[in-house]
Amino acid sequence: MNLREKYNIPKNAVITVAGTVGVGKSTITNALANALQFRTSLEKVDSNPYLDKFYSDFSRWSFHLQIYFLAERFKEQKRIFEYGGGFIQDRSIYEDTGIFAKMHYDKGTMTNVDYETYRSLFEAMVMTPYFPHPDVLIYLEGSLEDILDRIKLRGRPMEQQTPIEYWQEMHKRYEDWINAFTFCPVLRININEYDLIADESSIENVIEKVATKMNRKVPVR
Ligand SMILES: Nc1ncnc2c1ncn2[C@@H]1O[C@H](COP(=O)(O)OP(=O)(O)O)[C@@H](O)[C@H]1O
Ligand SMILES: Nc1ncnc2c1ncn2[C@H]1C[C@H](O)[C@@H](COP(=O)(O)O)O1
Numbered sequence: 001m002n003l004r005e006k007y008n009i010p011k012n013a014v015i016t017v018a019g020t021v022g023v024g025k026s027t028i029t030n031a032l033a034n035a036l037q038f039r040t041s042l043e044k045v046d047s048n049p050y051l052d053k054f055y056s057d058f059s060r061w062s063f064h065l066q067i068y069f070l071a072e073r074f075k076e077q078k079r080i081f082e083y084g085g086g087f088i089q090d091r092s093i094y095e096d097t098g099i100f101a102k103m104h105y106d107k108g109t110m111t112n113v114d115y116e117t118y119r120s121l122f123e124a125m126v127m128t129p130y131f132p133h134p135d136v137l138i139y140l141e142g143s144l145e146d147i148l149d150r151i152k153l154r155g156r157p158m159e160q161q162t163p164i165e166y167w168q169e170m171h172k173r174y175e176d177w178i179n180a181f182t183f184c185p186v187l188r189i190n191i192n193e194y195d196l197i198a199d200e201s202s203i204e205n206v207i208e209k210v211a212t213k214m215n216r217k218v219p220v221r
Helices: 025-036 051-056 058-083 093-106 112-126 144-154 164-179 200-213
Strands: 014-018 039-041 087-090 136-141 186-190
Touching (some): 025 039, 025 087, 025 136, 051 058, 058 087, 136 164, 136 200, 186 200
Parallel strands (some): 014 136, 136 186
């Protein structure tokens, strides 16, 4: 019996992983997909034509980047729908607007007109009754220090040259954002509660929490 069957997770479930840059979304997405035999929907960083440019000049590229991410995530959403679920998704579409676009607008690196255009597109595409929300959103949280260490460890050049204040601001905004989030059930997990690098089997504990959040019957251990 695999872990999906053991914990009674439906074959068509969609589980989304949210959290700030470097917190460990991709790592847990791959581990969950592997353990549950689900497909992944990963953020593609290397093929993103705007990301590098954006980090060198936020004001010039923030609108282009948001439109690009919106299109990419919407295409992924369609792919998930076409397969009939059974996916772990690395980052939610809600973070694009709730964290990134808003932060750049508030900080003056996205103009008012661009922000309004982006938001109206986002709302027309996403905020409709036809847009399926995930069954559970796993929110990864950790201290700013631990997250900065992970960004450093991963070593993407564009993120290394970004001032710490950017990550600090994002960290704070994530906390406020998740406290107000209501689109689907949220499972909050602190990154100190599991360590997939030292112990791959710690994913079972995460799956048990997901099952409980989804009101599935969990086996007595
Ligand atoms: N549980 C963990 N313990 C230690 N390091 C981790 C853990 N999960 C992820 N990392 C490391 O942290 C860095 C960022 O992880 P990643 O999954 O790419 O984050 P994200 O997708 O949220 O940006 C990577 O170097 C990764 O190997
Ligand atoms: N919507 C976004 N706006 C700006 N930057 C974004 C957005 N979504 C992701 N990013 C950036 C942040 C990171 O540098 C990379 C990948 O994100 P990660 O959290 O490491 O998976 O893209």
